[in-house]
Amino acid sequence: MSIGINMKENSYILNVKNAYTHAGSFHSDDVFATAFLQILNPNITVHRIFKCTSELDGIIYDIGWGEFDHHQKDKRYRENEVPYAAFGLLWEKFGTLIMDEESAQKFDEYFIQPLDLSDNTGCDNDFAMAISDFNPKWDEDKSTDEAFFEAVSFAKGILERRFEKTKSNLKAREIVREELSKLPEDIEIFELQNDVPWKSAVKDTNIKYVIYKSNRGGYNIQCVPSDEDKDELKKALPEEWRGKTQEELEELTNVKGFRFCHNSGFLCAAETIEGARAIAKMALEF
Incomplete structure (x- = not known):
C-alpha cells in the first residue's frame, strides 16, 4: 500500500537497520510502535529483548529508559496532561513523515492518545484490548514472539488504512477549496x-x-x-x-x-x- 512517506526527510529512519523493544507479554503500545516503524522502514529488523546493553545499535523503544521509553519517573506529558507512551513518542518525532503537521496532531489526539493513556493507566481501549487478545493463552502452543508479530501485522493494516484515509482527505480538501475559490x-x-x-x-x-x-x-x-x-x-x-x-x-x-x-x-x-x-x-x- 502506498502511504506517501516523505523519503527525503525519512533518510535517517531508512538507514536504521535494527530496532529493539521488550520481550514477553505485549500490549498495544509496543505493537503499534513496531507497526509504525515497519511502515517507515520496511527493511528494519525488530528484536525483542529483556535487557538493554550499551552495544545495541538502532532504535530502542518501550524499554531502556531512553528517548522512546516512558517507564521512568520523569516521563513526558502532553499539554493536556495525557502521558506519552512509546508509540506517541515515536509519532511525535516521525509522524510528519506520513502527513502534514496539522493532520499528525489530530491523529495523535484521536488515535494515539487513547492508546498511550491505556498503556500508562490501564484504562479500557478497544484497540488495546484487541491487541492484548493476541497474547498466547495458557494452553496455546505458540511463542510470544510469534504472537507479537501476528499482532504487529494486524496493527500495521489498521495504520496503513488510517494513513491512506488521511491522505485521501487531504486531497479532497484541496479539491473543495479549489471549488470555493471560484465563489463569493x-x-x-x-x-x-x-x-x-x-x-x-x-x-x-x-x-x-x-x-x-x-x-x-x-x-x-x-x-x-x-x-x-x-x-x-x-x-x-x-x-x-x-x-x-x-x-x-x-x-x-x-x-x-x-x-x-x-x-x-x-x-x-x-x-x-x-x-x-x-x-x-x-x-x-x-
Missing part, C-alpha cells in the same frame, strides 16, 4: 460538485449548508458543524421539520419531493437539486 466568500449554501469529504474545507467559512448528491438518489442538504470534530452545528435545520414524513414535509414547505429530515436536524434530503436549493434557502430564514 460570503455564501452560506454550497453546492458540492465532487463526491468528496468536505467538512475540513468549509469549517472556517460562512457556509451553513452543503448540498451534494446522495448515493441513495436525489440530493442531501447537510448542516456544517461549528467544528470539524464536534456535533454542534452552525445552523441546524428547523425543529418543525425534524422526523416528519415526506407528506408532512411537503405540506409544511410546499417543496415537492422533500422526502426526509433527520430527527437531530443535521441532514435532510430532496428528490431534485431545485428542491434541495429551495429547502436550504428556507432553512436559512428560520
